[in-house]
Amino acid sequence: xxxxxxxxxxxxxxxxxxxxxxxxxxxxxxxxxxxxxxxxxxxxxxxxxxxxxxxxxxxxxxxxxxxxxxxxxxxxxxxxxxxxxxxxxxxxxxxxxxxxxxxxxxxxxxxxxxxxxxxxxxxxxxxxxxxxxxxxxxxxxxxxxxxxxxxxxxxxxxxxxxxxxxxxxxxxxxxxxxxxxxxxxxxx
Numbered sequence: 001x002x003x004x005x006x007x008x009x010x011x012x013x014x015x016x017x018x019x020x021x022x023x024x025x026x027x028x029x030x031x032x033x034x035x036x037x038x039x040x041x042x043x044x045x046x047x048x049x050x051x052x053x054x055x056x057x058x059x060x061x062x063x064x065x066x067x068x069x070x071x072x073x074x075x076x077x078x079x080x081x082x083x084x085x086x087x088x089x090x091x092x093x094x095x096x097x098x099x100x101x102x103x104x105x106x107x108x109x110x111x112x113x114x115x116x117x118x119x120x121x122x123x124x125x126x127x128x129x130x131x132x133x134x135x136x137x138x139x140x141x142x143x144x145x146x147x148x149x150x151x152x153x154x155x156x157x158x159x160x161x162x163x164x165x166x167x168x169x170x171x172x173x174x175x176x177x178x179x180x181x182x183x184x185x186x187x188x
Contacts, residue, residue: 024093043068094127
């Protein structure tokens with residue numbers, strides 16, 4: 001084989017390999033929209049999610065497996081068309097076989113889904129995706145190492161029941177709310 005033929009073959013091989021991974025990912029979506037003014041983004045360290053003193057042994061283990069949470073939301077303001085486009089983009093990305101559905105709840109105008117990546121015994125990322133046709137669309141990426149789906153579901157259930165002291169999370173929610181309110185005021 002001539003050198004020029006070998007080079008041509010390598011170029012074609014590289015193009016084929018790189019074109020196989022062209023499906024967008026949640027991480028790419030997050031990074032792409034992180035700085036856009038119509039989105040609200042927060043990075044939350046795991047230490048702010050709950051008061052460790054209120055956790056049992058399994059909940060502590062689950063929380064310790066979490067490194068951080070990335071939150072990205074498109075609050076519904078006046079532009080329902082863009083809201084619908086962002087919702088569809090996220091739904092399309094989550095159809096990728098890389099994301100495994102763990103749980104789904106809600107219906108119609110309000111829906112939430114939990115996905116994960118990695119192995120069931122050692123999850124690398126949980127993705128909480130939700131939308132409310134009256135409020136907007138958002139996603140949270142829970143990043144960690146060797147997270148367990150059952151442990152995460154138990155922790156989420158404890159949060160829903162109010163069994164955990166979530167003062168840190170409440171403060172984050174207040175910051176998030178204030179940021180949205182400031183952006184709305186700046187637009188008008």
